[in-house]
Amino acid sequence: MTGNPLDWIFARRSIRKYHANQIEDEKVDLVLQAAMAAPSANNAKPWHFIVVKTRPVLDQLADIHPYGKMCYEAPLAIVVCGDPAISERYWIQDCSAATENILLAGTALGLGTVWLGVHPRPERKGPLKKLFGVPDKMEILSVVALGYPAESKKARTQYDANRVHHEAW
Numbered sequence: 001m002t003g004n005p006l007d008w009i010f011a012r013r014s015i016r017k018y019h020a021n022q023i024e025d026e027k028v029d030l031v032l033q034a035a036m037a038a039p040s041a042n043n044a045k046p047w048h049f050i051v052v053k054t055r056p057v058l059d060q061l062a063d064i065h066p067y068g069k070m071c072y073e074a075p076l077a078i079v080v081c082g083d084p085a086i087s088e089r090y091w092i093q094d095c096s097a098a099t100e101n102i103l104l105a106g107t108a109l110g111l112g113t114v115w116l117g118v119h120p121r122p123e124r125k126g127p128l129k130k131l132f133g134v135p136d137k138m139e140i141l142s143v144v145a146l147g148y149p150a151e152s153k154k155a156r157t158q159y160d161a162n163r164v165h166h167e168a169w
Contacts (some may be wrong), residue, residue, distance in 0.1 A: 008108045013153040015112025017071040018147030022053075022059050022093040027109050031078070031146070034105035038097035041090035047098050048134050050079035057131070065143065068116050078102055080133060082139045092119065095141040097110045102144045111150030118142055 080099050082091035087119035106113040118124045118140045128140050
């Protein structure tokens with residue numbers, strides 16, 4: 001996708017149907033570079049990323065996450081982890097910004113993405129930490145499924161002027 005970055009923001013939609021085509025390594029690297037370009041409080045960068053490409057592991061991920069059934073089709077998922085020891089106060093915000101950058105970079109590269117929430121749900125975190133061997137001291141914030149979209153959704157904004165307040169409520 002080319003053009004104005006605002007177009008990528010409005011075009012970014014949750015895509016849950018994917019073609020089987022593998023995502024090129026160069027695109028995966030660009031998505032991860034974008035993730036790590038996210039703002040981070042005190043430049044702490046508490047994030048770690050697990051790239052999941054193998055079908056049996058993607059299927060297990062889909063089995064574990066109650067809203068992750070699209071991982072049965074997605075050729076790739078990125079698990080966004082945070083290290084509270086690096087940034088106890090802001091790891092969630094930092095990893096959320098990295099997750100959003102993954103979504104936007106995917107859109108800009110012609111990929112479909114969907115954000116799957118994990119933190120703070122222990123029934124999601126525990127099995128995923130076990131599946132990926134994530135150390136106890138680390139947290140999993142989210143999972144992003146990625147792939148070439150097998151569905152299309154129109155770009156849109158969800159702007160609501162009633163939620164904008166100028167200087168006073």
